[in-house]
Amino acid sequence: MSKQDYGIHWFRRDLRVAGNNALRSQLQECEGRVVGVFCFDKKFLARKDFSVNRFQFFLNSLVSLKKELQDLGSDLLVLDVGPDESLESLFKQLQKSKLGLPTRFSWNRDYEPFAIKRDKRIKKLCESFDIESIHFRDHLLIEPDELTKDDGDGYKVYTPFSRKWLEIFESEPVQKRMMAQKNGLTYLKKLEKGNLDKAFSLTWKKLLGTDLPQDVLEAYVTSNQEKVDIEIPEAGSLAALSKLKEFKKKIDEYGDKRDIPSIAGTSKFSMYLKNGTITVPQIIAYFQLTPYKKKKNSRDTFFSELIWREFYYHILYRHPHVEKKSFNPKYEDLKWENDKKLFKAWCEGKTGFPIVDAGMRELNQTGWMHNRVRMIVASFLTKDLLIDWRWGEQYFMEKLLDGDLAPNNGGWQWAASTGCDAQPYFRIFNPWLQSKRFDPEGEYIKTYIPELSDIPAKQLHKPILGHDSYPEPIVDHSEQRDKALKLYKEL
Ligand SMILES: Cc1cc2nc3c(=O)[nH]c(=O)nc-3n(C[C@H](O)[C@H](O)[C@H](O)COP(=O)(O)OP(=O)(O)OC[C@H]3O[C@@H](n4cnc5c(N)ncnc54)[C@H](O)[C@@H]3O)c2cc1C
CATH class of the missing domain: 3.40.50.620 (HUPs)
Known part of the structure; x- marks a missing residue:
């Protein structure tokens, strides 16, 4: 050289x-x-x-x-x-x-x-x-071309995919990749202490012979900042490191708490993963996650969620049509009703279903939504309001700080039963039961719908009628469920 x-x-x-x-x-x-x-x-x-x-x-x-x-x-x-x-x-x-x-x-x-x-x-x-x-x-630990079935095809079902993924994870080349990421973590600790070596010896100024052209980045930051309407979390490598540290206190309770939206029991790594400020192997290395055969503890459950992320990337890579169309082509013919008024109510969190509305308001106010609630609102949009999953997918992308094509599309097609390894179409979430099960005391609901703060918890899991400032349900769940079943069965 x-x-x-x-x-x-x-x-x-x-x-x-x-x-x-x-x-x-x-x-x-x-x-x-x-x-x-x-x-x-x-x-x-x-x-x-x-x-x-x-x-x-x-x-x-x-x-x-x-x-x-x-x-x-x-x-x-x-x-x-x-x-x-x-x-x-x-x-x-x-x-x-x-x-x-x-x-x-x-x-x-x-x-x-x-x-x-x-x-x-x-x-x-x-x-x-x-x-x-x-x-x-870099973005994935195991790339799609490295993980195939014996016939050379990719997996379409998560469980065998994850088994194979974990098998490859233990192989020598992948363990070498993990070593490199451990070094990455050591670098992060040095960065935190501010004692980094000057590893680089070239600047643009030296290369171009002049100062850099006017600061494009600064101009974007200033003009975009004016339009921001939520609080933006700390960004960058050190912010990601502090998220890792924070989650250290929570990871062993993840299995019990991850489904309860009123508890901050999940990692909130998703927005950092999206930009590659942190990576899946770094997370695995930081928490020293080890392969499991059957999920026995919280760490295994958390590990399995990281593998879901990789799974959806593999699906998108091998089946790029999912970006615009249903994974399962037969569902392209679903006769969605696509009622714009109902869609607006869903977007604004005014459907009269408190758990759905709390989720949508969390999304609008914070740019994030709890995974359990993402599943509930997505199921509600598609199977209660009979609206095309693509409408919801796009709205999520407009709002989510972690909005990311592969997992977003995967999540939506899962909920709409149009995807690979999706929820079977006849399993339709009952929003009232979901709400009772995952937010029994209504703490999450009341955080985002303060006008319901005086309503006893029990009443939050059934229609609220005659309230001054909170709407009555815009649809009847059991009627809509029957309609949805008919739509799917027709195909
Ligand atoms: C309809 C719908 C839309 C979604 N849209 C997105 C999206 O745009 N971007 C996104 O990153 N995730 C999306 N998800 C997946 C999941 O909801 C988020 O990754 C998770 O809520 C992020 O919070 P967390 O980092 O605290 O997750 P944790 O529970 O702490 O999980 C750790 C990490 O595992 C991965 N993960 C967890 N659950 C899933 C999952 N179901 N599918 C794929 N990866 C998962 C994420 O990278 C996450 O950061 C969506 C899920 C649904 C049902």
Whole structure:
């Protein structure tokens, strides 16, 4: 490697330095001469399911990453144009610079259909400039091509998938991957103490010969901030580390508490996972989770949830049609009623079903919703209101801080019974029974629907009639259940 050789790492949904696989390889190969780049894609910002709040969390994560890279002796160049255009003009600019083009251009793999196409184009772009492009596994611990049935096909059912996943997890190559992530955790602890080595020895200023162009990132932060309408949680690697620490006190009770929405018994890692501020292997390493045959304790249950996440990524990668269509094609013909008024009531948390309304208000007010309640509101939208799961999926994406195509689509298609390994269509959640079982004292309901604070708990699990400020149920559950059964049976 000559002194002139250097690497550029393209950050996308891997907004961290700790244990970042592609970045780590670049640092080793280029002996520290590495800089980072991020490109804003206007197409992404114009998507129908774009969320101002999630974008703010993303921006804050990016700000934190930039600062971390600067502390380490490097920097992050943020470009205001999508990667196809911006990387081409960056390469042209670098061609004329003193150090010339990078020797290696890297990224970590992304499994969403649009990202796969984009990355193929960028690979070609690199080839046209004679730059070596390298990409790495990072977002998942085990990639779809590594986990197949004997016939070479992917799994469509979670239980055998998870068994195989755990088997591969114990293999030597995957245990080596885990070691690297343990080192990532050691880095995080150093970052917390502020005693990091200057691992990088190249800056954009050195490369371009001038200061970075006007701060694109700052401009985005300022203009987006004005539109944010919820409190945005702390972002970045240190915030993720403190989430890990917080959950240390809770993990052994996760099995008992994870279904009770009034208790903060879950990890809240999802929004950090979405941006890659933290990864599944780092979580496994931090809590020293070990493979299980049968789930015996809280840790096993928690481990199994992390595997659900990987499962949905594998499904999306192997069956990209799920992004727009039902996994099971026969359900494309379902005759949804799609009543806009009912949909509006659902979005606003005004259906007259307190557990559903509390969930939707939690989502609108905080950008997050408890998993049990996500299942309840999704089942209610599809099987009580007979509204297409895609409407709900999109609304969730507009609101969720952790909104993420693979698990969101998986969760929605599970609830609507259109997905792989989904809830059978005849198993329809009864919102009244769900509410009684998982929020018996109505603590969760009353947190988000203060107008019901004087109503005795028992009455919260049946229709509330004649209330001044809270609506009566907009539908009758048993009638709607019969209708839903008929719709599904027709197919
Ligand atoms: C209709 C619906 C929509 C959903 N949309 C999303 C979404 O957009 N983004 C998202 O990350 N999760 C989604 N989920 C899955 C799950 O609800 C969230 O991951 C979880 O509530 C996040 O909270 P937590 O981090 O405290 O979870 P914990 O209970 O602490 O679980 C730890 C981690 O395991 C993973 N996990 C947990 N439950 C699931 C699950 N059912 N499916 C897949 N992964 C899981 C998540 O990465 C989570 O962070 C959805 C579920 C449903 C039913």
